[in-house]
Amino acid sequence: MDIIAEDIQKYAEKYSSVESDVLAALNRETNTGFLFPRMISGHLQGRFLSMISCLMQPRRILEIGTFTGYSAICLAEGLCKGGMLHTIELNDENETKIREYFTKAGIEKKIQLHFGNAMDIIPSLDETFDLIFLDADKENYINYYHLIMGKLRQGGLILADNTLWSGKVLETSQNDKETAGIREFNDIVTQDNRVENVLLTIRDGIMMIRKK
Numbered sequence: 001m002d003i004i005a006e007d008i009q010k011y012a013e014k015y016s017s018v019e020s021d022v023l024a025a026l027n028r029e030t031n032t033g034f035l036f037p038r039m040i041s042g043h044l045q046g047r048f049l050s051m052i053s054c055l056m057q058p059r060r061i062l063e064i065g066t067f068t069g070y071s072a073i074c075l076a077e078g079l080c081k082g083g084m085l086h087t088i089e090l091n092d093e094n095e096t097k098i099r100e101y102f103t104k105a106g107i108e109k110k111i112q113l114h115f116g117n118a119m120d121i122i123p124s125l126d127e128t129f130d131l132i133f134l135d136a137d138k139e140n141y142i143n144y145y146h147l148i149m150g151k152l153r154q155g156g157l158i159l160a161d162n163t164l165w166s167g168k169v170l171e172t173s174q175n176d177k178e179t180a181g182i183r184e185f186n187d188i189v190t191q192d193n194r195v196e197n198v199l200l201t202i203r204d205g206i207m208m209i210r211k212k
Helices: 006-014 021-033 042-056 070-076 092-104 118-124 138-149 165-170 177-191
Strands: 060-064 084-089 111-115 129-134 152-161 195-200 206-211
Touching: 006 042, 021 042, 021 070, 021 092, 042 070, 042 129, 042 152, 060 070, 060 118, 060 138, 070 084, 070 092, 070 129, 084 092, 084 118, 092 111, 118 138, 129 138, 138 152, 138 177, 165 177, 177 195, 177 206
Parallel strands: 060 084, 060 129, 084 111, 129 152
Antiparallel strands: 152 206, 195 206
């Protein structure tokens, strides 16, 4: 993910709103006690997710890929009164820690946590979503995209993470499934006349997609 110079990243974080004490603690614990801690959204991206959510005041949010719950907490900050966030995680080994921090953040009643394969869970959700955050297995991004478009309201947003994939999207020699999945996802979104999109160079790339 190191495509942004470290000193620039730190400068951007310095001049962004601070993360809450709960998020800071979760950030530290994720980085010291979990495998693949770079999967966490972290300070700068977390403030971006919170800002978008607060601007939208969504009634329903869907997150695909919970990890330790950092991004879910950030997204939940913007929920309107009575709003709900559905978050889906394949690995249930982190459930205790996820629920602990949802409770510490005071949002446990605003979140429905689902464990299992998102490809099976998404069709079972009888909801129309205002905002969707996609941050799961990259080779399935296209499949997720096709599933969620029918559940996204007109004018709603999809935020897809890791769409620069550590710069591998530019390397023609990279033919692994994850890189190929991201490249194809970016192509399909850009060619989809149902949406408007912009690929933002925040952290590892966020594709922002608005359904027309």
